[in-house]
Amino acid sequence: MKTTSFQVKTGSKPAIVDITDRVENFVSGEGDGLVSVSLPHATAGLALMELGSGSEDDLWDRLEFMLPRDHRYRHSHGSAGHGAAHVLPAFVVPTLTLPVIGGEVSLGTWQRIAIIDPNVDNPTRDVVLAFLTSG
Amino acid sequence: MKTTSFQVKTGSKPAIVDITDRVENFVSGEGDGLVSVSLPHATAGLALMELGSGSEDDLWDRLEFMLPRDHRYRHSHGSAGHGAAHVLPAFVVPTLTLPVIGGEVSLGTWQRIAIIDPNVDNPTRDVVLAFLTSG
Amino acid sequence: MKTTSFQVKTGSKPAIVDITDRVENFVSGEGDGLVSVSLPHATAGLALMELGSGSEDDLWDRLEFMLPRDHRYRHSHGSAGHGAAHVLPAFVVPTLTLPVIGGEVSLGTWQRIAIIDPNVDNPTRDVVLAFLTSG
Numbered sequence: 001m002k003t004t005s006f007q008v009k010t011g012s013k014p015a016i017v018d019i020t021d022r023v024e025n026f027v028s029g030e031g032d033g034l035v036s037v038s039l040p041h042a043t044a045g046l047a048l049m050e051l052g053s054g055s056e057d058d059l060w061d062r063l064e065f066m067l068p069r070d071h072r073y074r075h076s077h078g079s080a081g082h083g084a085a086h087v088l089p090a091f092v093v094p095t096l097t098l099p100v101i102g103g104e105v106s107l108g109t110w111q112r113i114a115i116i117d118p119n120v121d122n123p124t125r126d127v128v129l130a131f132l133t134s135g
Numbered sequence: 136m137k138t139t140s141f142q143v144k145t146g147s148k149p150a151i152v153d154i155t156d157r158v159e160n161f162v163s164g165e166g167d168g169l170v171s172v173s174l175p176h177a178t179a180g181l182a183l184m185e186l187g188s189g190s191e192d193d194l195w196d197r198l199e200f201m202l203p204r205d206h207r208y209r210h211s212h213g214s215a216g217h218g219a220a221h222v223l224p225a226f227v228v229p230t231l232t233l234p235v236i237g238g239e240v241s242l243g244t245w246q247r248i249a250i251i252d253p254n255v256d257n258p259t260r261d262v263v264l265a266f267l268t269s270g
Numbered sequence: 271m272k273t274t275s276f277q278v279k280t281g282s283k284p285a286i287v288d289i290t291d292r293v294e295n296f297v298s299g300e301g302d303g304l305v306s307v308s309l310p311h312a313t314a315g316l317a318l319m320e321l322g323s324g325s326e327d328d329l330w331d332r333l334e335f336m337l338p339r340d341h342r343y344r345h346s347h348g349s350a351g352h353g354a355a356h357v358l359p360a361f362v363v364p365t366l367t368l369p370v371i372g373g374e375v376s377l378g379t380w381q382r383i384a385i386i387d388p389n390v391d392n393p394t395r396d397v398v399l400a401f402l403t404s405g
Contacts, residue, residue, distance in 0.1 A: 040378030108175030243310030
């Protein structure tokens with residue numbers, strides 16, 4: 001199994017960051033297998049979604065409805081909304097496993113691998129990649 | 136790694152389509168490993184859930200509450216609700232990886248593998264299957 | 271592939287149960303690979319989240335907002351909220367696949383593997399573990 005990890009700047013505002021290229025480069029030329037993409041964090045998630053056409057703001061709107069970034073949470077420290085960020089991974093999973101066929105991640109035309117990070121207190125995030133081949 | 140893909144008719148209304156048999160047939164007799172089930176689409180997801188007892192309509196009701204199929208979305212083209220369909224995969228993931236033990240997908244009695252497709256503008260969907268064995 | 275299954279008591283109230291130690295012990299000393307954690311049940315899910323700091327009750331609050339535990343559901347038998355429990359796995363997935371590096375599950379400091387079980391009618395739950403190595 002081939003593994004790596006890297007850091008991504010997500011800044012001090014809620015951010016959606018495209019990491020598709022990093023995952024694609026990691027498995028390029030590596031044949032067939034399953035690639036795991038994981039965030040070792042408790043206040044962010046991953047999504048496979050179209051980026052660049054407005055769905056980012058649509059997602060924040062719906063997250064604000066479902067998980068308002070206010071002070072209602074028991075788990076409350078740091079900036080407003082920290083408690084919401086801790087509930088997010090139950091719905092927006094922090095780990096995805098994707099098929100790789102002939103060194104290419106099997107994604108649809110409009111699918112991108114995105115970090116969904118509502119947390120304004122962690123400006124950088126780690127990403128762990130692991131590629132398991134058929135041997 | 137063994138791979139295949141096939142098309143499923145999801146029609147021009149929101150649809151939940153059971154693809155369990157297709158996945159089970161794909162790995163039948165193939166021993167132990169992990170099977171990945173993926174939709175290369177940005178407006179649909181997959182769920183492991185009981186089908187045939189009313190939960191399909193219950194899910195649509197709750198999705199209408201969380202992601203109303205109206206014109207509030209920035210990402211807005213095609214039919215009403217297209218923007219909602221683009222947010223759905225952040226919550227209803229379009230890829231699942233399941234254990235296969237002795238050629239059988241490890242599922243509970245009531246669990247079915249279902250395409251959740253709210254999108255009325257894409258009447259057919261592709262499904263990608265990949266089975267990685269222990270070699 | 272190495273597999274096992276075990277039972278967890280989730281009791282007759284909505285429960286969040288930490289199974290991280292069970293998964294870590296299962297892969298300890300086993301090298302590199304991907305470990306699948308699955309619930310063969312249609313009324314519970316799994317989450318990677320911080321436990322012990324209040325997020326459990328925060329999650330129940332938000333689930334009550336999204337999936338109220340009342341009698342509105344078509345799939346309705348057993349205790350109030352049974353219908354809600356059947357919708358939950360579409361949002362809180364009942365299967366997770368995680369990288370294992372050098373016999374250790376790749377988790378962040380605050381991430382725990384938790385069963386999210388809103389169902390009061392099933393006091394015990396099965397968990398299936400499968401570890402696929404690079405051979």
